[in-house]
Amino acid sequence: MGSWDFVCGLCAAPFSSRSVEPNDDSKIDFSLLPKASVQWLNRVLAIAENEDAIGIERCYISGLGRDVDYGHIEVAAGDHPSAPAASSHEQMDLATYHDYSTDSVGAIPLHPECFDILKKVLGRAGYEVNVDTLYASLIDKHEKSSSCLNFNYYDFDGLTDQYFWLSPGQEAFMCNPINIAHLNDYLRNLPTSDSTDTPPVSSSELITDHHDPFSCLPPELITAIMLYIPRDAFIPFVLASPAVRCIQLTNSFFIARIATDMPWAWEILDSRRPRTDVDWRAVYMHLHKEAGPGRTNAIPGLANRRRIWDVCGQVAAIYARRTAEERQSTSQFELPDAVKARATCVYVPHVLSPVPKGAASVTVWLPVTSASIASTKIVKLFWNAEGVLSSIVFEFDDVNVAFGNIGTRADDCIIGPGDWIDGFELSIMSDIDGLTVKGVTVRRLLAEPLSFGDMSGHRRLAVVQEGCTLVGLRGEIANGVVSRLGLLGLPELLGPPRGPAPDLSVCKLLWHERVPDPGMSCSPSEFGYWSSDATPDTILMHALYFGRTEDELAGLTGIAVTQNLLGIAVYHNGRVSHYAGRFPDGPMKYFPIDGKAGERVVAFANDVGPLVSGFKIMTNRSGQAVFADSAEGQYIVTPTPADDFILAGMYCSYAYKSAGDDRLSSISALRVLGSGETADFTRFERDDASWEPVLPPSSWSCSEPTYGSIKPGRLSTYLDFSKPVTEIAGLLAAPDWLDIAELGGFTIRYADGSEVVVGVTSSIWSRLDADKPLQELPRRKHMATSFGRHPPELPAHVHDDDAVRAQNGRGGVWRLGSDGEKVTKLVVWDNQGRLDGLQFQSVTGQSSIRWGKCGSTATGEIVASERVKGVRFCLGCHRDSYYTLEPMPLGVQALVAI
Ligand SMILES: [Zn+2]
Incomplete structure (x- = not known):
């Protein structure tokens, strides 16, 4: 038995005869369940939507398969024309009912026998199965987070809990309903x-x-x-x-x-x-x-069989209603079947959130011919009393076609003779109730685009594909407003060609403020297994451009990320040009990029766990920045000879709420066509470490002495004893009651303007209230600790609140003047392999404030010499029983001349 059970949408029985195997402690009469009668339970087929379908039908009936764990089934792709392309030997893995990886409605699993009964019921009512209508009819009765449908299953209890249990007296409802x-x-x-x-x-x-x-x-x-x-x-x-x-x-x-x-x-x-x-x-x-x-x-x-037939009757009633609604819309104007068969529909995104129940499917065809394009047309946009788009009406010479319900107010967009449109740019407003379309730009092919309504919302582009002519609309209407909108394109030009538009990967997403420029495309983005409430097509994406043009790329000066990835900013000419998330006051990790000197981001990688656990970028000037925990770089984007592009930026979403914060839920790369340089993150691996922001000189090597924890593969950075340092910021002291994991790390700034982030400093200490006892401060967020364990630490060197305020309240900065001084010694408090305290000493004998807990005698030191050139800092996210998203210093080691 898997992590949870799911059952057939038509009969509410599970997909495994193991559920009805005899056992001792049950009142079930297993003599009524001979093997031959229950074997049928083991087979499943799916009715599902294919996100990548390009025909006007999007849903398909899969081939046969079986159930697997965690709500998934493995089925053959089958031969339905809308099925995903898969080789006949390949089994597809489908999530049933709810797809937690994309947070959308999943496949509806049915027993093939139950589906046969449904076909007979629909056939008796005079219907051939239209899979799109059928899927919509089934999900009409689906509640989120439920692993069954909400039909009346009559005398059968079906799934009442996380797991399926057969009740005594219901044995007959597990028996094969076809072969009797x-x-x-x-x-x-x-x-x-x-x-x-x-x-x-x-x-x-x-x-x-x-x-x-x-x-x-x-x-x-x-x-x-x-x-x-x-x-x-x-x-x-x-x-x-x-x-x-x-x-x-x-x-x-x-x-x-x-x-x-x-x-x-x-x-x-x-x-x-x-x-x-x-x-x-x-x-x-x-x-x-x-x-x-x-x-x-x-x-x-x-x-x-009698029971399932009656359940199918309930499906048929919804099916009949939906079919009538669809026929009503399509009957306004019919294109010849041969033309309709060639039309494509590449995406039909939701534009209303939360996704409404029982929306009516609407498909309209337009009398588009070379002749009708030659005369004047009017596109009328109707809005309801709240200013939400309720319908789009097309007025041709002799026929009007309406997509949706006529509203209370209309805007007219005249399309002149010879002109036509390739689609719309929607302005989608977000308020406490969700998302609605409140503004529309009509994209005319010859004349300038015209905007109507409130265009200050998020943006989604709905355009036909290159080389296609808009010949219809497809979508859904719910509660009198447009809830889903897709375009039907005929793959031939009946009017002027379409203007430039971004790639389909961009059009499929909802964008903050503006849609990325034409020529842009999105590398696929992975979501973690913590799902948000939004469906993927209503998740807001933020574009963070490195540069859309050579000029803009040359103006790039850096990328900054706050602790725990709560905010990401891109800097051009020293100022924030694009940002996503939240920017609280306080420390962040800044990675400088010298765009003017030709430095370019050439590779992006990220790691995904429950959410995004971290990402890293690499430049063509041998620079690497790792933000949060990106140890493996699961998903790498870099140009290859076969796939030439330039990294134009990143795009990300903050769609998961946790502890009052919007957390980074996805991030990936934006690309433009061009000639890019293939990069390899392994370039930064040496001495069993992954280095940032740059590798130590090749003539240096890691050596004894070693303090704290040094483990292979860890993210590492280093202090160069030969370069004057102007300041080290974030040298915080931990009082006795605080774990060092809550401090984060510190930043070393050199006189030449470069800096090394040895872990991002905790932002808690940037907001000290003079009156409040420090133990009432908010604790570090997004940090986990193993239950009931508290590791012993060395005694603190600061005890009362005043002493802590004196060091931490000013950000724990050790200043060495604008010319700086070389650091020549690092004093270490090591507690049985755990790094508990650090103190720096300069060439003139000045000692820094102490980081961590340094109340006892220091246990070691690393001193500059002819041989010892610097100090390696080894970073990681696990410190005893604590786990943080942001790496912190865990160990130090000498870097010596070979
Ligand atoms: Zn069934």
Whole structure:
């Protein structure tokens, strides 16, 4: 059994016969569950949406497969035209009901047998299965975080908890509803009777019963009435009326009632001419009894089939409503089927959040031809009373087509003769209730674009693909406003060509303030397994450009990131040009880039755990910056000879809320076409360390003495004894009650303007309130500790609040004048392999304030000499039982001339 169970959307039974294997401590009657009857449970197929579909249909029926853990199934791709491209041997892994990796609705899993019943029910109502309509009908009944659908499953409990448990008395609902052995036996031996279609005999002596209102009606009329009595009332009706009971009903009457009441007994009704020698009344009564919930042990599977048929009836009702809605919109204007078949629809994003329940699917086709483009058209945008986009109406010479509901206010956009549009840029406003479209720019192909409504919101581009002509819209309408909007494009030019637009990867996302420029594309972005509340197409992306042009790239001066990745900023000409997240006062890690001298970012990598755990960038001037914890660089983006591009920036989302902060939930690279340089992060690996911001000189090597914890592969940086230092900031003292993990690290600034961040300093100490006891300060956020463990530390060198304020309140800065002084000694407090304290000494004998806990006698030192050239600082996120997102100094080691 996996991490949680999920069940079939139509029958609510699980996808494993293991769920009904005999065990001792159950009241289940396992004799009712022979292996042959429950094996069907092991097969699954999926109805799912293919995000990458390009045809106008987006959903597909998968091939067969089986369930795996964590709500996933493995299925064959199948041969549906909208199915994802996969080789016939390849199994697809699909998340059912809710896809936690993308935070969207997942595949709806069904037993193939249940799907067959659904097809029969829809077929009886005159429908061929349209998978898009079917998927929408099924997810109409899906609640987020639930692993089943919300239909009435009648006599069956289905999934009531995280795990599926079969209740006693419900055994029949686990039996194969299609292949019913006992039913086949029964069919071969149908009860026969001598009576053929004889006319009903009236029983005049009984119709004098004055308590029975039917007693005064002629039998012919009662018989006619009885044909129309609803299924559930038929048997009670017969039993309740003596007059009715006495009417001898004909075989043809019961054949008609079987067809109405028992459509699930299709084997019986299959033959065109029912046998006349069969006692159809007996058949009716037998099937009624055997398929009822009360006698579930009679014909295993038959009761289940009757139940599933009725669930499918609920699906069919939604399906019929949705089909009618869709037909109403499409019937406004029809393009020839051959044209529609060639149309593409590359994405249909949600533009309303939270995603509404029961939205109506709408597809409209437009009378677009070379001739209609030659005359004047009007695109009317309708808004509701709150200023939300309610519909888009296209007015052509002789036909109007409306996508959505007419609102209270309209804007007209004239499209002149010969001109047409390639789509829209939407302004999506975010408020406490979610997202709505409140402004639209109509992108005319020849004339300037025109904007309507409030264009101050987030931006999403909806344009047809290059070389295509807009011929329709596809999407959803909910609560009178547009909730999903996609474009139908015909892959040929009937009017002017489309202007430049960004890549599809950019168009698929929602952007803060403005959509990235044409020519840009997004490298894929990974989300962690902590999911946010938003669906992926409503997650707001922030663009952080290094440069969209050569000039802009030349103006790049640096990238700064605050502790725990809570804010990211890009600097051009010394000033913040783009930022995302939050910038509290306090220390951050700044990585300088000399764009003017030709320094360019040539590689990006990130690591993803529950959220983004860190990222790093590399420049063509041998510089590397690691932000937070990016030890492995799981996802690397760098140009290759086969895929030439320039890194134009990064894009990221802050879509996860934790401890009052918006946390970085995704980050990846933005690219533009161009000739870029392939980079390799392993260049920064040497001496069993990954170095930043630069490698130590090749003539240096790590050597004894070593203090604290030095482990292979750790992020490392170093102090150069030969370069004058102007200051070291962030040398904080930890009082006895505070763990050193809460301090973070410090920054060494050299006289030449360069700096080395030995871990980002905690920002807590930048906001000291003089009156409050320090123990009431907010503690470091986003730090974890193993339960109940508190490691012993060395005694502190500061004890009372005043002493702590004196050192930490000013940011713990040790200043050495504007010309700086060389550092010649590092004094270390090492506590059994753990680094608890540090103090620097300059060439003139000045001693720095002490970092950490330095209340006892120092245990070691690293001193500059002919041989000892510097100090390696080894950084990491685990300190005893503490875990931080931001690396801190964990060990020091001498760097010596070889
Ligand atoms: Zn099922």
